[in-house]
Amino acid sequence: MRIALLGGTGNIGEGLALRWAQDTDHEIVIGSRNAEKGMTRARDYRNRLSEHGVEADLSGTSNTGAAAGSRVVVTSVPPAYAADTIEAVRDDLADKAIVVSPAVGMVRDETGFHYDAPEAGSIAETVAAATPDGVPVVSAFQNLAAGALTDLSNELNLDVVISGDDAEARNVLKKLAEEINGLRALDAGALANSAEIESITPLLINLAMYNDGMHDLGIQFR
Amino acid sequence: MRIALLGGTGNIGEGLALRWAQDTDHEIVIGSRNAEKGMTRARDYRNRLSEHGVEADLSGTSNTGAAAGSRVVVTSVPPAYAADTIEAVRDDLADKAIVVSPAVGMVRDETGFHYDAPEAGSIAETVAAATPDGVPVVSAFQNLAAGALTDLSNELNLDVVISGDDAEARNVLKKLAEEINGLRALDAGALANSAEIESITPLLINLAMYNDGMHDLGIQFR
Numbered sequence: 001m002r003i004a005l006l007g008g009t010g011n012i013g014e015g016l017a018l019r020w021a022q023d024t025d026h027e028i029v030i031g032s033r034n035a036e037k038g039m040t041r042a043r044d045y046r047n048r049l050s051e052h053g054v055e056a057d058l059s060g061t062s063n064t065g066a067a068a069g070s071r072v073v074v075t076s077v078p079p080a081y082a083a084d085t086i087e088a089v090r091d092d093l094a095d096k097a098i099v100v101s102p103a104v105g106m107v108r109d110e111t112g113f114h115y116d117a118p119e120a121g122s123i124a125e126t127v128a129a130a131t132p133d134g135v136p137v138v139s140a141f142q143n144l145a146a147g148a149l150t151d152l153s154n155e156l157n158l159d160v161v162i163s164g165d166d167a168e169a170r171n172v173l174k175k176l177a178e179e180i181n182g183l184r185a186l187d188a189g190a191l192a193n194s195a196e197i198e199s200i201t202p203l204l205i206n207l208a209m210y211n212d213g214m215h216d217l218g219i220q221f222r
Numbered sequence: 223m224r225i226a227l228l229g230g231t232g233n234i235g236e237g238l239a240l241r242w243a244q245d246t247d248h249e250i251v252i253g254s255r256n257a258e259k260g261m262t263r264a265r266d267y268r269n270r271l272s273e274h275g276v277e278a279d280l281s282g283t284s285n286t287g288a289a290a291g292s293r294v295v296v297t298s299v300p301p302a303y304a305a306d307t308i309e310a311v312r313d314d315l316a317d318k319a320i321v322v323s324p325a326v327g328m329v330r331d332e333t334g335f336h337y338d339a340p341e342a343g344s345i346a347e348t349v350a351a352a353t354p355d356g357v358p359v360v361s362a363f364q365n366l367a368a369g370a371l372t373d374l375s376n377e378l379n380l381d382v383v384i385s386g387d388d389a390e391a392r393n394v395l396k397k398l399a400e401e402i403n404g405l406r407a408l409d410a411g412a413l414a415n416s417a418e419i420e421s422i423t424p425l426l427i428n429l430a431m432y433n434d435g436m437h438d439l440g441i442q443f444r
Contacts, residue, residue: 111412157444187432188425190333196425203410203418207443210409220442221429222379
C-alpha cells in the first residue's frame, strides 16, 4: 500500500513515516510544499532507518506528487494548514483514497495547553469539509507523541483511537495502525467523536509538565 | 479524615465511598438531599462491605450534615446539580474544607456521547464559581467508571487526573486517590485544565460502545 505523509518533514509525520517504514512493507512517500525538502528529508529518514538495519521503501517529493496514487493520505501538518493542504491535492487524490487527520489545535496560556476547538468541532471535521465528496476522512494518531515514535529504540505500548464516518476506511486505518509494533487501535465511531480524542493531546503535554519523569506521553484504555 | 460524598447515593459517589471505606480508615459520610435516603444507602453499603469482610466507618445523613466537619466534600451529583449542591452546603463547610468535582456534562446523539462544556469551561469551574472564596476546588475522578469501582472484586490499575488552583489541595487529593488500591494520581495543574480531563469521559463510553469486550473503561498514561 502506498502511504503519503503530506508535510511529512516533521513531527508526527516523521514519526509515522519511520515506524511504518520500519515495521511494514508499505511504500512511504514524504510530501512537502517544497519537493526538494521532501527529498532531502526522505534521504535523512532512510539513513536513520539504515542505522537500525532497515532497508526502507521511502521517498520524498511534493505534496501533490505524494498524494497521487496513494491509498492513504495523511495531513501531518500544523492544524492551521490542514484544510489548505488537502485542498491543494484534491485533484491528485486516487480512487479509493482515504484522508487521515492527525492534527490537534491547541492554545497555550499561563496555566498550560488547552484544546482549541475549530468552528467545525474538530480539526478532523475541518479537513473533511475541505475533502472532495466521497473521499472518506479518518481521524487518528493525535495522541501519539512524535518523540515516542521517532526514537526507534523506544518500545511502544499505546492505544490509537480511530474515528470516521466510513466504517471500511476506519478498518483500513485500524489495521494500518496495528501494523506498527506496540500500537493497539480502538474504534470510536463517527468523525463527530474526534473532538474528544483531539482534546486529550493538550492534557498529555500538561501532564508531562506537572509530573516529574513523565514525557512524550501517550494513553492506554483499560 | 472525614470525607463527605454529597449525592453519594449513586454512581461515582457509591464507587468512591465503597473503595475508600474498603482501603482506608477515613470516616465516610454519604450525603443526600433526603437524609433518610442517605442513611438507607449507607446501611446498604455497610452490608456490602461486610460481605467483603470490611468493617466500615461509613454513615449516611443529609448533604448539609455530611458537609459539616468534613475535610473533603465531593459533589458526586449529576452535572446540572453540581453548583446548586455546593451552594446548599456553603454555610456548613468546615475551615480547611476542600471541594472536589468529579462530574462531567455530556450530551448524546445518534453518533455517540459528546462533551457538553458549560459556560464556565468545565463543570469543575462551574462548581468553583459556586464555592465560597478561599475554599479550594479540585477536579478529580471523572475518568473512573462507577462499575469498575463498585465491583469490589475488580482490581483497578488506572490513573486519576487531578487539577485545581491550590497546590496543597491537589496534593491532599493526590494522596487520597492513591490510598485506593490500584489508582495512580497525576497532577494536571490549574483548574482551567479540567475541561480536557472531563471530556475524556464521553470518549470512554463511545469506546465501550464500539469495541467488543470493552466496558467500564478507564485510562492510563504512559
